[in-house]
Amino acid sequence: MTEENKAIFSLDDGYATTRRVTCLPPIIINQPEDKIQTQLFLPVTNTTKSDGGLRTKGYFKKNSIDNPLITVITVVFNGESYLEKTILSVITQSYNNIEYIIIDGGSTDNSINIISRYGNQIDYWISENDTGIYDAMNKGVKFSNQSSYLYFLNSGDYIFDSDVLIRLSKLFDGKNIVFGGIQYDTGEIVKSSLSINRYLHNTIHHQSVFYPSQIIKHIGFDSSYKIMADYKLNIQIYNTHNYRYISENSIIALCTENGLSRSNFNVAKTEINKVQYQMFGEIFGRILAKIFNIKFFIWKIVKNK
Numbered sequence: 001m002t003e004e005n006k007a008i009f010s011l012d013d014g015y016a017t018t019r020r021v022t023c024l025p026p027i028i029i030n031q032p033e034d035k036i037q038t039q040l041f042l043p044v045t046n047t048t049k050s051d052g053g054l055r056t057k058g059y060f061k062k063n064s065i066d067n068p069l070i071t072v073i074t075v076v077f078n079g080e081s082y083l084e085k086t087i088l089s090v091i092t093q094s095y096n097n098i099e100y101i102i103i104d105g106g107s108t109d110n111s112i113n114i115i116s117r118y119g120n121q122i123d124y125w126i127s128e129n130d131t132g133i134y135d136a137m138n139k140g141v142k143f144s145n146q147s148s149y150l151y152f153l154n155s156g157d158y159i160f161d162s163d164v165l166i167r168l169s170k171l172f173d174g175k176n177i178v179f180g181g182i183q184y185d186t187g188e189i190v191k192s193s194l195s196i197n198r199y200l201h202n203t204i205h206h207q208s209v210f211y212p213s214q215i216i217k218h219i220g221f222d223s224s225y226k227i228m229a230d231y232k233l234n235i236q237i238y239n240t241h242n243y244r245y246i247s248e249n250s251i252i253a254l255c256t257e258n259g260l261s262r263s264n265f266n267v268a269k270t271e272i273n274k275v276q277y278q279m280f281g282e283i284f285g286r287i288l289a290k291i292f293n294i295k296f297f298i299w300k301i302v303k304n305k
Helices: 083-091 111-117 133-142 164-171 213-219 229-240 265-280 282-303
Strands: 070-076 098-104 124-127 149-152 176-184 189-191 209-212 244-255
Touching: 070 083, 070 133, 083 098, 083 111, 098 111, 098 133, 111 124, 133 149, 133 213, 149 213, 164 176, 164 244, 209 213, 213 229, 229 265, 265 282
Parallel strands: 070 098, 070 149, 098 124, 176 244
Antiparallel strands: 149 209, 176 189, 176 209
């Protein structure tokens, strides 16, 4: 065993986030071309700073070949009704190398108290105002480990069962993007895919996909979008042709039916069309938008029957 491995120890075997920690801070090497630069903490000059977690107590996480580090990022704003269940679905995983980061948008309800209650199981959390969900998700990426896999599980969504991450971790080699399905609280199951439909709308849901951190840090979420920045990101990543996509035939997460994209259909449609124009050019983008709009119209009729 190397000296470096000897420095890894367990704080508490009872939680996924406390079984493999180290007092050695990670080495940060930011690339100038990356849109999201890594940092460990909020700047001390930040007047709205509110943070906590294991990292503030001198405990950090480390990636390894045998135990790939998975960073789970949860974004929340006034989510007291669902947040604790989301947190528990992460920290009770059977997998033993999880970094958990929570980005709170300045909640005025009981969310901060819930987060603080689990401060010994959360690696790092911050609370400050943001400009929307993708601004908050970018912040989560900023504070994530550079060598981890990233998974976005927002408040109100839950990892399907306690063995999901240990099953998928075997596929994490730094070049694979791994995705599966989600199940809504209505019972509806939606499978992610990479069919031709990816050009028409988002076919990989962020609650069902695991990304190597370096590609997200390089591209980032376009925070000018309110709902469909993950669609744009997925198209950008696919167009690089630098990653292998692996479809896992299982449910990754349970999600609420009242998520942003499902409760704001018209905004979602407008933003999907915007992505199509941006990513595929004026002519092809308009063709794709026209096809999608027809499919969307038919889907709304069927759904409202």
